[in-house]
Amino acid sequence: MSPVDTSACVHCGLCLPTCPTYLVTGDESESPRGRVVLLNQLWDAIANGQGLDRDAARAVDSCLDCRACEEVCPGHVPVGHAVEAFRAWAVSSGRRPRPLAARGLARYFGSERGLERFQRLVRWANRPAGRTVIRWSRHFGGTAGAAARLAQGLPAPIGAGLAHTKVHTGGQGPRVALLDGCVMDTVYGDTARHTADLLRLTGHEVVSAPGQVCCGALHTHAGDPGQARQWARQNVWAFSQADVQYVAATAAGCGAALKEYSHLLPEDPEAHAFQAAVRDAAELMDPERIPPLPPRPETVAVHDACHLAHAQGIRQEVRALLARAGYRLVDLPEADVCCGSAGIYNLTHPRMAAALQQRKAASVPLGADVVATSNPGCLLQIQAGLRQAGRPTPAAHWVDLVWQAAAQAGALPAPPVPEASGVEIHGLD
Ligand code: SF4
Ligand code: SF4
Known part of the structure; x- marks a missing residue:
C-alpha cells in the first residue's frame, strides 16, 4: 500500500x-x-x-x-x-543507488565552503580550458555528457561572488530575508542582489539570514528526504533568528520546497510557521510600487517554471512585473510544459530531458528577444537548448530584466547600483 x-x-x-x-x-x-x-x-x-x-x-x-x-x-x-x-x-531499501548527482550536490551545497568550491568549479567551466573540456565531453553518454551539455547554458561571466555576501540590506517596510539557494547563489548571484534592490524599491526592508543552507528540493526529488529534512531544520532555525515577516525565494523549485517544509517536518510547529512566511519574490513585489518606466525595445517570452506555475500557482505576477518594466510580452506556446530540467532530472534522465529541451527551444517564437523564467535549472536548460538549436536568443531571470529596466531608468533607490554587476544579458543593451 x-x-x-x-x-x-x-x-x-x-x-x-x-x-x-x-x-x-x-x-x-x-x-x-x-x-x-x-x-x-x-x-x-x-x-x-x-x-x-x-x-x-x-x-x-x-x-x-x-x-x-x-x-x-x-x-x-x-x-x-x-x-x-x-x-x-x-x-x-538499496534497490536503487542514491543518484551520483545528488551525492555530489550534497557535498557542495551543505556548507559555505562547499558553495565556494562549487562556484570555483563553475568559473573554471567558463574559462577557455573548461570550455574545451565541455566541448569534448558533451558527446559522452550518462551524467558526465549531460552535465557538459548543461554547462553550455552557463551565463558568461558568472557573478562576482556568492550573493549572500553582497546583497544590499536596508529599506523600509515589511522585513524580508532572501533564501540564497545553491545554484542561484553561485551561478546567478547577481539575481539575488537585483532581487534585494527591487524588494527595497517595492517597499520592503531586506535583511540577511546567516546560517541558512540549500533548501533540500533536489534531494527530496532524488529520493533522499533524510538530507532534505536535515537542511530544512537548519533553515527553519536560521530564518527564525532573522526575525522576518517573509522569506523570499527567487528560484521556483526552492520556493516550492520551502512552502512544503511542513510535509518534511510534520511534527515541527516552527516548520509550519516558517512555511507560512515563504513567498516567491514575484508575490511580494507589487508592480504599482515600481514607478512608470519607459517602454523597452525587447520582446519577452515567459516560460513558466513548473514549481512556480503548477506547485505555487504563480503565473501572472511575473508577466505583470515585466509589463510594468516596459517589456512587450509574446506568448510562448506550451509555456508551462516542463523544459526537462526538473532538479537533477536532466542529469539522471538525459534522454527524456533532451527531448523536452528541444521541444522547448523549438517553441520559442522567432520574434522573442529573450526568454524569461524564474528557476536556475530552467535558465541553464533553456539557454543550453537554445544554443544547441543555433538560436541566439538569451534566457534570463525575470528579476534581472525588471532590474535592468529600473536601473537604466534611474529608478532604483539608494544604496547605489554596483557599477560592475557582472551580469550580462546577451542581446540586450
Ligand atoms: S486527473 Fe489523472 S490523476 Fe487525477 S483523477 Fe484523473 S486520471 Fe487520476
Ligand atoms: S511528469 Fe507527468 S506524472 Fe510526473 S508530475 Fe509531471 S505531469 Fe505528473
Whole structure:
C-alpha cells in the first residue's frame, strides 16, 4: 500500500495532456494516470515480498515531479509526492543507488565552503580550458555528457561572488530575508542582489539570514528526504533568528520546497510557521510600487517554471512585473510544459530531458528577444537548448530584466547600483 494516498484517482485522464513525458512518448505508462496504477501494483508487490516489475519502476521513475497533473486533477491526487515516496523507498531499501548527482550536490551545497568550491568549479567551466573540456565531453553518454551539455547554458561571466555576501540590506517596510539557494547563489548571484534592490524599491526592508543552507528540493526529488529534512531544520532555525515577516525565494523549485517544509517536518510547529512566511519574490513585489518606466525595445517570452506555475500557482505576477518594466510580452506556446530540467532530472534522465529541451527551444517564437523564467535549472536548460538549436536568443531571470529596466531608468533607490554587476544579458543593451 502506497504511503501516499492516491485513491482519489478516478482514472478520468484529464491529466494526460498536461504530462510532459506523456506528450513526448504517448505511452499511458508514462502518464500520471498510468503511474498511479503502476505505483499501486509496485507497492502491492513490495507488501507481498514479490519482485518488482522493472519496466513499471522505470516508468514511475521517469516522472519529472513537475506537478502539472496535480494542477488539473479533480481529485487533487498527489502524484509528485507519490513518486518521491517510491524513489525514497528505492534508495533506502538499496534497490536503487542514491543518484551520483545528488551525492555530489550534497557535498557542495551543505556548507559555505562547499558553495565556494562549487562556484570555483563553475568559473573554471567558463574559462577557455573548461570550455574545451565541455566541448569534448558533451558527446559522452550518462551524467558526465549531460552535465557538459548543461554547462553550455552557463551565463558568461558568472557573478562576482556568492550573493549572500553582497546583497544590499536596508529599506523600509515589511522585513524580508532572501533564501540564497545553491545554484542561484553561485551561478546567478547577481539575481539575488537585483532581487534585494527591487524588494527595497517595492517597499520592503531586506535583511540577511546567516546560517541558512540549500533548501533540500533536489534531494527530496532524488529520493533522499533524510538530507532534505536535515537542511530544512537548519533553515527553519536560521530564518527564525532573522526575525522576518517573509522569506523570499527567487528560484521556483526552492520556493516550492520551502512552502512544503511542513510535509518534511510534520511534527515541527516552527516548520509550519516558517512555511507560512515563504513567498516567491514575484508575490511580494507589487508592480504599482515600481514607478512608470519607459517602454523597452525587447520582446519577452515567459516560460513558466513548473514549481512556480503548477506547485505555487504563480503565473501572472511575473508577466505583470515585466509589463510594468516596459517589456512587450509574446506568448510562448506550451509555456508551462516542463523544459526537462526538473532538479537533477536532466542529469539522471538525459534522454527524456533532451527531448523536452528541444521541444522547448523549438517553441520559442522567432520574434522573442529573450526568454524569461524564474528557476536556475530552467535558465541553464533553456539557454543550453537554445544554443544547441543555433538560436541566439538569451534566457534570463525575470528579476534581472525588471532590474535592468529600473536601473537604466534611474529608478532604483539608494544604496547605489554596483557599477560592475557582472551580469550580462546577451542581446540586450
Ligand atoms: S490523476 Fe487525477 S486527473 Fe489523472 S486520471 Fe487520476 S483523477 Fe484523473
Ligand atoms: S508530475 Fe509531471 S511528469 Fe510526473 S506524472 Fe505528473 S505531469 Fe507527468
